Amino acid sequence: MGTVLAPAPPHSDLAPIPGNPGLPIVGYTARYMRDPVAMWRERYERYGPVSWFGGFGTRFVSLLGPDACGVVLSNRDRAFANGDSWRYLIGPFFDRGLMLLDFDEHMAHRRIMQQAFTSQRLARYAEGLNLAIEEGLADWRPQQGFRVYPATKTLTLDLATSIFMGGAEGTTRTQLDRVNKAFIDCVQAGTAIVRLPMPGGRWWRGLRGRAALETFLRQYLPARRAGDGDDLFSALCQAESDDGERFSDDDVINHMIFLLMAAHDTSTITISTMMSYLGQHPEWQQQCRDESLALDAYPTYDQLGQLESLDLVMKEAMRLVTPLPTMARNAVKDTEVLGYFVPKGSFVVATPIFTHHMPEYWPEPERFDPGRFASDRREDKVHRYAWQPFGGGVHKCLGMHFSAVEIKLVMHHLLRRFTWGVPPDYRAPMDYTSLPFPKDGHPVELHAR
Numbered sequence: 001m002g003t004v005l006a007p008a009p010p011h012s013d014l015a016p017i018p019g020n021p022g023l024p025i026v027g028y029t030a031r032y033m034r035d036p037v038a039m040w041r042e043r044y045e046r047y048g049p050v051s052w053f054g055g056f057g058t059r060f061v062s063l064l065g066p067d068a069c070g071v072v073l074s075n076r077d078r079a080f081a082n083g084d085s086w087r088y089l090i091g092p093f094f095d096r097g098l099m100l101l102d103f104d105e106h107m108a109h110r111r112i113m114q115q116a117f118t119s120q121r122l123a124r125y126a127e128g129l130n131l132a133i134e135e136g137l138a139d140w141r142p143q144q145g146f147r148v149y150p151a152t153k154t155l156t157l158d159l160a161t162s163i164f165m166g167g168a169e170g171t172t173r174t175q176l177d178r179v180n181k182a183f184i185d186c187v188q189a190g191t192a193i194v195r196l197p198m199p200g201g202r203w204w205r206g207l208r209g210r211a212a213l214e215t216f217l218r219q220y221l222p223a224r225r226a227g228d229g230d231d232l233f234s235a236l237c238q239a240e241s242d243d244g245e246r247f248s249d250d251d252v253i254n255h256m257i258f259l260l261m262a263a264h265d266t267s268t269i270t271i272s273t274m275m276s277y278l279g280q281h282p283e284w285q286q287q288c289r290d291e292s293l294a295l296d297a298y299p300t301y302d303q304l305g306q307l308e309s310l311d312l313v314m315k316e317a318m319r320l321v322t323p324l325p326t327m328a329r330n331a332v333k334d335t336e337v338l339g340y341f342v343p344k345g346s347f348v349v350a351t352p353i354f355t356h357h358m359p360e361y362w363p364e365p366e367r368f369d370p371g372r373f374a375s376d377r378r379e380d381k382v383h384r385y386a387w388q389p390f391g392g393g394v395h396k397c398l399g400m401h402f403s404a405v406e407i408k409l410v411m412h413h414l415l416r417r418f419t420w421g422v423p424p425d426y427r428a429p430m431d432y433t434s435l436p437f438p439k440d441g442h443p444v445e446l447h448a449r
């Protein structure tokens with residue numbers, strides 16, 4: 001069973017968590033970054049669904065498989081919180097973002113923020129997105145070896161600037177590129193092994209990035225408070241819960257920085273993965289294109305439901321390359337998961353990426369097969385927590401519907417403008433240093449239609 005993390009209390013039926021720390025300090029960090037699914041598989045076979053391991057400078061209890069993940073996501077006896085564990089990973093960079101708040105305070109903020117994601121708001125974001133996407137795609141030049149990931153990253157940042165911020169009046173391209181760099185520094189700082197602000201180091205760059213983002217957003221705050229814009233920034237400034245509660249200026253800035261981060265890399269990797277797989281599967285690409293061509297050039301929010309094949313492809317892309325591979329929690333009291341004793345203060349990680357690749361739930365898990373989500377198969381329904389790219393419970397992604405609108409609209413415009421191909425034997429070299437990204441940028445052969 002490896003080394004015992006904490007013995008179960010005397011006279012309890014609970015078992016101690018098995019596991020091992022790996023190398024001193026670094027633990028399993030390098031193995032995780034190389035191939036998290038293979039690492040989790042090895043541990044699952046050796047220790048089962050609940051085990052502890054060392055990595056990222058501390059110890060975590062890993063929860064593998066939908067049963068174990070379900071316990072912390074549903075969090076029935078309120079034994080798990082988000083704040084300390086997420087703060088450990090991304091804290092100083094995304095401090096007081098919604099995902100890092102807990103219990104009553106979290107619910108109070110979530111209630112206000114929900115007002116920025118109503119169907120009416122989504123319909124208005126969709127209108128703005130159509131125009132901004134067309135503008136952004138005008139820069140995409142057909143060529144062999146077109147690198148989809150960096151191009152999509154630039155596009156989603158531009159979309160965030162217009163849809164989240166209502167434009168960034170007076171900001172130049174170079175300044176926007178610096179903002180993009182600040183995001184990347186913040187996101188990557190989370191998995192730094194040296195977690196101290198040593199000049200030039202990853203943690204230090206993350207702190208600088210956070211300061212740059214605050215300055216950037218604060219300059220637009222007065223105008224967004226005063227106006228009645230349709231952008232997310234204005235929505236957060238105006239949002240009011242049923243009891244009339246509103247966000248303070250600091251709240252708005254903290255939430256904006258978190259939202260920009262939450263929306264940016266997750267949507268980017270999903271679009272990029274969809275393009276890469278569709279390049280390898282021309283039959284699915286054409287099926288999606290046919291549905292897009294049957295729709296208006298600028299579809300409304302309600303019309304997006306007609307892009308049925310694209311919906312299946314999106315779900316399959318999120319299964320294969322899970323944008324948020326793990327979710328962090330900390331035990332706020334002694335508790336248990338599947339009969340194992342979890343002492344108060346433990347850091348815990350739920351691992352949807354592992355569940356999404358379990359042959360126990362998904363036939364041929366490495367195969368791109370969007371039809372598995374179709375109504376006649378619904379392989380995702382085999383277990384309540386089999387497909388969880390957006391998490392579950394009270395912290396379930398608040399931007400889930402927004403992200404579907406953004407991803408589908410980008411794909412819709414791409415499918416109408418371009419065709420593309422990827423060799424059938426291509427395998428993306430993925431990097432899991434922070435959120436997943438393809439080291440080669442997901443090259444495709446891009447043609448204008």
Ligand code: HEM
Pocket residue numbers: 082098099100110259262263264266267270318323324327328388389390391392394395396397398399400402403
């Ligand atoms: C493919 C796209 C996305 C994926 C896969 C994704 C995934 C997730 C996951 C797994 C969580 C839960 C984290 C946890 O429980 O610890 C989460 C939370 C969150 N996401 Fe997303 N996300 C996506 C896009 C977005 C977008 C576009 C937005 C905003 C516009 C957004 C806003 C949020 C917020 C605010 C939370 C925190 C919710 C809370 O704690 O109550 N996400 N997301």
